[in-house]
Amino acid sequence: MDLNDNKINDQTELRTRGNWNQIKGEAKQKWGNLTDDDLDYAEGKQDEWFGRLQEKTGDAIDDIKAWFHRTF
Numbered sequence: 001m002d003l004n005d006n007k008i009n010d011q012t013e014l015r016t017r018g019n020w021n022q023i024k025g026e027a028k029q030k031w032g033n034l035t036d037d038d039l040d041y042a043e044g045k046q047d048e049w050f051g052r053l054q055e056k057t058g059d060a061i062d063d064i065k066a067w068f069h070r071t072f
Helices: 010-018 020-030 046-057 061-071
Strands: none
Touching: 020 061, 046 061
16 A cells, blocks of 8 residues: 555555664665765655765665665
8 A cells, every 4th residue: 555655565664664763774884975864854855865865875776776675
């Protein structure tokens, strides 16, 4: 189910929100130059957020999305 129409399964989204601090820590370990500010996610600004992560990490957006998908 996707009640907020963000193309993410609601169960996945709830699990992710619950584990977000852990995931942020893992992301900062993987990409050492990321800060908490870089990992702040604003609802509805997913494209901007992934663009910011791409700029900071130098990785392709698809690779970043795949990493997050595998992580949660």
